[in-house]
Amino acid sequence: xxxxxxxxxxxxxxxxxxxxxxxxxxxxxxxxxxxxxxxxxxxxxxxxxxxxxxxxxxxxxxxxxxxxxxxxxxxxxxxxxxxxxxxxxxxxxxxxxxxxxxxxxxxxxxxxxxxxxxxxxxxxxxxxxxxxxxxxxxxxxxxxxxxxxxxxxxxxxxxxxxxxxxxxxxxxxxxxxxxxxxxxxxxxxxxxxxxxxxxxxxxxxxxxxxxxxxxxxxxxxxxxxxxxxxxxxxxxxxxxxxxxxxxxxxxxxxxxxxxxxxxxxxxxxxxxxxxxxxxxxxxxxxxxxxxxxxxxxxxxxxxxxxxxxxxxxxxxxxxxxxxxxxxxxxxxxxxxxxxxxxxxxxxxxxxxxxxxxxxxxxxxxxxxxxxxxxxxxxxxxxxxxxxxxxxxxxxxxxxxxxxxxxxxxxxxx
Amino acid sequence: xxxxxxxxxxxxxxxxxxxxxxxxxxxxxxxxxxxxxxxxxxxxxxxxxxxxxxxxxxxxxxxxxxxxxxxxxxxxx
Numbered sequence: 001x002x003x004x005x006x007x008x009x010x011x012x013x014x015x016x017x018x019x020x021x022x023x024x025x026x027x028x029x030x031x032x033x034x035x036x037x038x039x040x041x042x043x044x045x046x047x048x049x050x051x052x053x054x055x056x057x058x059x060x061x062x063x064x065x066x067x068x069x070x071x072x073x074x075x076x077x078x079x080x081x082x083x084x085x086x087x088x089x090x091x092x093x094x095x096x097x098x099x100x101x102x103x104x105x106x107x108x109x110x111x112x113x114x115x116x117x118x119x120x121x122x123x124x125x126x127x128x129x130x131x132x133x134x135x136x137x138x139x140x141x142x143x144x145x146x147x148x149x150x151x152x153x154x155x156x157x158x159x160x161x162x163x164x165x166x167x168x169x170x171x172x173x174x175x176x177x178x179x180x181x182x183x184x185x186x187x188x189x190x191x192x193x194x195x196x197x198x199x200x201x202x203x204x205x206x207x208x209x210x211x212x213x214x215x216x217x218x219x220x221x222x223x224x225x226x227x228x229x230x231x232x233x234x235x236x237x238x239x240x241x242x243x244x245x246x247x248x249x250x251x252x253x254x255x256x257x258x259x260x261x262x263x264x265x266x267x268x269x270x271x272x273x274x275x276x277x278x279x280x281x282x283x284x285x286x287x288x289x290x291x292x293x294x295x296x297x298x299x300x301x302x303x304x305x306x307x308x309x310x311x312x313x314x315x316x317x318x319x320x321x322x323x324x325x326x327x328x329x330x331x332x333x334x335x336x337x338x339x340x341x342x343x344x345x346x347x348x349x350x351x352x353x354x355x356x357x358x359x360x361x362x363x364x365x366x367x368x369x370x371x372x373x374x375x376x377x378x379x380x381x382x383x384x385x386x387x388x389x390x391x392x393x394x395x396x397x398x399x400x401x402x403x404x405x406x407x408x409x410x411x412x413x
Numbered sequence: 414x415x416x417x418x419x420x421x422x423x424x425x426x427x428x429x430x431x432x433x434x435x436x437x438x439x440x441x442x443x444x445x446x447x448x449x450x451x452x453x454x455x456x457x458x459x460x461x462x463x464x465x466x467x468x469x470x471x472x473x474x475x476x477x478x479x480x481x482x483x484x485x486x487x488x489x490x
Contacts, residue, residue: 021461023414083482084463087454137456137463 002168004121005236006109007143007151008128010088011160013105014045016138017084018074029053030072033061038255039336044076048160081105084136091131095124098236106155108148110236125163133161147232150175152184171230176203183227190224193217202228245282249290250274250400251339257296258335258396264325265318266396269389271340272318274400277374279342283349285310286342289320295333303328308355310346313366317342416460417489421478433467433478436485444471446478455479460488 010016014032019025029050034040041061053068065071085104092099095118098110111124118124125142132140139161143154146168153175154164166174180202181191197216199205205213206228213221226232250271258264268291279286287310294300305324311317321340329335346352354360376385382399390397421436435445448470455466457479464481479486 020456020458020463023459023461087463135454135456135463137458 003110003112003146004115005145005148005151006111006121006125006128007102007145007148007155008088008092008107008109008125008132008140009142009155009159010084010105010132011139011141012045012047012051013084013138014076014081015047015050017081018077019047020137021080022074025072025074028070028072029055029068030074031055031061031064032076033064033073035075036061038253040253084138087136088132088140091128091135094131095128098238100236100238102152106152108151108236122163122165125165129161129163145171147230148234148236149184149227149232150230153178153182156182168230172203175230176201176206176228178202180205180228183224185227186224190217190220245284245345247290247341247343247345248275248278248282248284248286249339249341250278251292251337252398252400253294253337254335255395258338260331261326263393263396264335264338265322266389266393267338268318268321268325268340269314269387270396270398271338271400272321273314273387275340275342276312276314276317276370277377279312279345280348280370280374283347284345285312285348285350286317287344287346288342289317289324290341290343291321291324292337292339292341293325293329293335294337296336297333298336299333300337301328304343306344308358309352310344310350312348313363313370315366414459415489416457416462416486418484418486419478421485431480433469433480433485436478436487438487439489446471447473450475457486457488460486462486 015030018032019030027049029047031043031046031050033043043055043057043059043061043064045057046055050068050071055064055067055071061073081104089099089101089107092107092109096109096111096114100108102108111118111121114124115121118127121144125144129140129142132138141155141159141161142163143151143157143166144163145151145154145166150166150171154166157164178201180186180194180199183202186194194205199208205225208225210222210225213225217224252267252271254267258267286307288304288306290302290304292300292302303324305320307316307320317340373385417439419436419438421433423431423433426432432449433446435443437443446469450468450470452465452467454464456463457466457477462479462481464479467478467480469476469478477488
């Protein structure tokens with residue numbers, strides 16, 4: 001049976017919600033931007049009027065204001081956006097139980113079985129758009145196709161408030177002449193690599209022999225080649241499905257640039273505490289520590305190393321992060337943001353391989369200590385117990401668990 | 414137009430429906446809701462808001478009253 005998959009994309013989501021709630025700004029260029037004081041002052045979303053001025057998501061507020069001096073800048077209200085995101089999901093769920101979120105403003109909906117009840121994919125897509133307009137006061141663009149990749153591509157083709165249908169019969173005309181960068185997971189560097197061998201469009205990629213792509217890009221190339229040929233058979237996974245956690249990480253753009261190892265150590269301490277606390281909460285330990293470093297010109301690197309034994313002790317995690325950092329960073333530039341991730345997770349009470357050369361009597365003590373800190377913080381708040389190092393510079397201190405609520409998600413589950 | 418949050422009296426019907434009965438406008442005058450025609454989820458593009466929209470009859474005129482996140486608002490002049 002043919003699958004019918006919808007991809008709904010709420011247009012300019014943050015900016016649309018802000019325009020709904022601030023009718024006085026509706027006819028002006030508007031951008032939702034992070035807080036300038038905390039140096040999160042970049043454009044998170046903009047409305048169509050701002051788009052016409054060439055304002056791009058991710059650029060700094062001052063850059064945006066240079067392009068458009070009377071730009072209305074508003075701070076984000078995540079609680080409101082989450083409410084709208086939930087309301088939109090509720091609308092989708094009237095048509096199918098298979099609704100999968102992709103970030104806060106996008107969803108895939110598998111309506112293959114619902115077509116008997118509600119009509120074909122295009123009709124359902126149009127109904128959903130109408131409901132979003134009347135019930136939520138924002139607009140959505142919907143892609144309808146036989147796989148998730150083309151559904152997503154479709155929702156990007158016509159904006160705002162439009163339905164695009166890509167079928168098995170017309171996908172070659174509709175998709176193949178698009179720039180290869182439009183394909184999900186073809187980013188800047190993959191596109192460059194493909195361009196280097198003359199692959200410019202999605203059709204070029206689809207027409208290239210698979211053996212060549214596989215040799216050129218590895219296993220990843222095969223996935224992309226399948227995408228280009230409409231051979232994505234991945235399923236829409238229902239919301240209530242609890243996926244297994246593969247890694248736990250936190251990152252932070254600090255309130256000021258980090259200029260020396262002490263600053264980095266302090267920030268890693270904050271991040272490691274948060275990562276360790278979340279690991280303990282899920283009863284997990286991580287065996288590999290990854291760090292990400294982004295300099296003040298926004299170039300970033302990622303490095304990783306293994307721990308001797310899986311751990312959820314914050315001290316071990318931050319020390320490891322520091323080791324990796326010292327081995328990989330030459331201080332050619334100040335640092336803007338840092339991140340720690342713990343992967344290769346195991347259940348905390350699993351049996352682990354011990355080593356002859358380490359003192360294991362201390363570990364249970366350290367672990368108990370960490371749990372005591374969790375208990376104190378749960379009762380008296382995060383800042384009730386602090387490491388002394390964090391008192392050295394309160395500007396760099398933070399509570400990533402409560403300050404960060406939105407996590408990016410992956411297409412591959 | 415502006416969003417006017419109002420003090421509102423409502424009742425619950427025996428089967429759990431929330432029905433607005435009367436409200437107090439910002440100048441202090443009280444208005445009785447003569448009839449509720451229907452209610453549905455809707456956005457107010459006029460004043461900016463989103464919630465359950467009650468289409469009501471007040472003093473012979475059709476008025477939209479919105480229930481948004483525990484608060485009631487009316488589309489004011």
